[in-house]
Amino acid sequence: MNMLVPLPVALPLLGVGVSLVLGHHPRVQRWVSIVVLVGIVAVAAVLLVQADTSGPQTQWVGGWPETLGIVLVADRLAALMLLVSALVTLAVLGYSIGQGMTEDEEGAPLSIYHPTFLVLVAGVANAFLAGDLFNLFVSFEMLLFASYVLLTLGGTATRIRAGTIYVLVNLLSSTLFLISIAVVYAATGTLTLAHLAGRIADLPDHVAMMLQLLLLTTFAIKAAVFPLSFWLPDSYPTAPAPVTAVFAGLLTKVGVYAILRVQTLLFPDSPLTDLLLWASLLTMVIGILGAIAQSDVKRMLSFTLVSHIGYLVLGIALANRAGVSGTIFYIVHHITVQTALFLIVGLVERRTGTTSLLRMGGLARVAPFLAILFFVPAMNLAGIPPFSGFIGKVGLLQAAQQHGGGLAWVLVVGGVLTSLLTLYAVAKTWAVAFWRTPEEAHEALVTLGHQEDAVEGTRHRGHVHTASGVVSTGDIEDARRLGGDGDERSDRDFHQLIQAGEDIRHLPASMVVPAASLVALSVALTVVAGPLFAYSDRAAQDLLDPSSYVEVVLPDGPVGEQP
Template identity: 55%
Template sequence: MTALVPLPVVIPLLGAAVTLMLTRFPQAQRLVSLAALTGVLGVSAALLVVVCDDGPQVVAVGAWPVPIGIVLVADQFSALMLVVSAAVTLCVLVYSIGQGMADGGEDTPLSIYHPSYLVLTAGVTTAFLSGDLFNLYVGFEILLVASYVLITVGGTEDRIRAGTTYVVVSLLSSLLFLTAIGLIYAAAGTLNMAQLAGRLDALPDGVRLMLNCVLLLAFGIKAAVFPLSAWLPDSYPTALAPVTAVFAGLLTKVGLYAIIRVETLLFPGGPTRDLLLVLAMLTMLVGILGAIPQTDVKRLLSFTLVSHIGYMLFGIGLSNELGVSSAIFYVVHHITIQTTLFLVVGLMERYGGTTALDRLGGLAALSPLLAVLFFVPAMNLAGIPPFSGFLGKLGLIEAGAAAGGGLRWALVAAALATSLLTLYAVARVWNLAFWRRPVRTAASGPIEGAALPRLMVGATVALLVLGVALTGIAGPLFDLTGDAAADLLERAPYVDAVRGEGVR
């Protein structure tokens, strides 16, 4: 079933080309985009079943010898990421259509939105499937080029300013990544990750540490790890709601995916583990402390996004099976919940006319459905039992306690404190925006409660249901993430699968 492996990349690229040719036919563009992303979701789900049954699937693109040509590898970890990302991008596309983006409104030129969105999807899937570092770099660049377009759609002053910051930071991280690629090729003579798994082990410790740190620096910027995260709260909130949602849910997780892959496959058990734990603690605490004083819901959620990156780094830094498994579980949870919350904020902005907390109020009385749509994922993000956020954090805390040591126990305490502060932050949003009486000021005007498009609500409900369903399937999902973590730490299943294509 190796024929399935390239399809998550090929389908959205073909869809992007077709939608670019259909710029004068809005309805056809919408149908092609929906069909492409539905196809990606179906193929990704089938690929996950195949890799769970038969092990990693490898394709040498163009039949070139694997060490020379491009290799695509799907294992349980990458296939799971493909399924989650496909489900999220499909729901966000439906939401954006409901918002009127695809109808040629002033805020979103129709001719560029659909092709850019599909190219972004292709970049994400390329990164997840890449079997060599240079193709991983190409995947990052594909998604970044598309994101440059999407973050500035509409051309407002705020979006151009935020987009400029985003572009500069992204180019810096890409330059660092490219530098790391050059250094690794000079030291090891290959960029194939299965081949590097053996060759890097033979390098002097100082050289390995230097290469590891340069890669972590590049991926840390992309994943918004403190202190490399200052760009995110200023960049994401200015974009359109669907764009912000997919950025917040997915793009930082691609950076985290790269960190997990590099730390387990290329530099297992390295001296950077304690560094990752320290960065995890700082990311959690600084991020959530930045969220608490915010008066805009988008900026508040952007800071919580940064904060919860720390939970995933916590599991990676522990480098044990339960820690990595819980980190993967938390990645799946956070992609779904964070995207849902940003879609809900888009509904709040449409209904109340603003996302400023001092100008919102009474939304629970005006729209009980909107209140439910916010309350459930907010409690999930805060880690209230029995939601998946609680289960993921519990797994990380158990892994930290099992590892022992002062630094690990400090991380456990930081994780608990961050969870409580997250609850405080989202409860503050609830009290100000939903629970208190409607605010009517000269600045804000009356809250009229405009009707919400059904597609917007339907897409948000679908993601909310998916987030709740993660609790119901937590047992099988933890089994899957546990198997994926075991394969990542063992390395042999991945390396042997690629070696079967000719790598030595």
């Protein structure tokens, strides 16, 4: 027993109550949220050390006799996920506080934001620690409630529409999850994962396969695995930057975590390996093809998010130690890098007023630090050596090679192709948004037949950068008219109008520092890749040989089920 195990769930829920009481004191609310998340980081770090040195840590809660109540389990995998998620949510919280201080129009009052954010944190932590299926269901419902509120902050029509699609899809998956839970209980008489590890093996093959398909379908929707990923690219880009970042970094990974936990603990000899391998391949390839077709940075990143879920499913489907270890390493990498990229895109949007590549240009000249902040995690995402993305992908592709078989080699080719296309997508984005000049951006709009959008649509909200500051493309057009037709315009009049119409909006340090911290963390993953991969390998061994997990939850064996 370890009394620290419930704290990652209890602390944010306690913070929710305190935050609601202090609804008229936003500054105190902020400090409550910060203290809670710092506390979770500390607790998660201690649990990680204890799980690695002393085995899984457990705590039965709810006042019920052991084996009948709710059990929380922090093994190596759960503790690692807790620590990474706590670090990421702490950075996102700092970023959102900075954004809220300067842009009141970006969301609802902090009195709503902070309690909801802490409910999200509690739901993520509970999902990682859940030792039974029903508690895992409760975790997903906490996430659904909190994410819908956060997704619709500001109440705009676009966000409400995207939030409605998101909720409908997740209500469908929640209904399917409830059906799955009912069927599992009817077939086995329990929902505790440690019990199920033994009882499902005794079921007829067709019954066990039905249970596996139900659970996999439920979690595949949550994780955005193809063909159940259609909802994500339309839902995430509409939310405020910090909300999109935490969604992209964590919510889909909770679904992947559930797949990993269920597959290794309940269905270790899965007959559905080929199905998962095909799902992995299609998720990778179709997701990245969607990404390279996008002209909006947020939508491009949303499609790459879907695509790289395929890498995670690949390691799970291989079901060997190298594959599971690679998946665990890649989850840590992807949570950090994807969250960092969405936060940086939020900075780009604040500086330019848009996320459309058609309206951007010249950012590298006026915001070189911002250009570097985007470039580093973008290359990491693409898997350029020596970054952690390269290390994780090599580990997964080597696992596929060890697995052998024609389909595994197809996955190797698909993984390499996906990595190359990811590089193309992020390099194109960087070249267009940061490298080309604002004048080239305007010419591209005109060439594409968007002259009206170039002159009118960006006058009030679409800004691009020149060497002298932020200028709308409409102002550039007006400057050209003053200077005459074609290339004969007056440079003096052009630059005078730019100086008169510039709208420089500096990026607050309270937003830049959290984003830069996550970029630094993503680079640090490369530095500590050796120890992290070794830890992931030990966690993978625990998952593939779950005897220690079962024994620590049920020390007296299955007969201990009766009070």
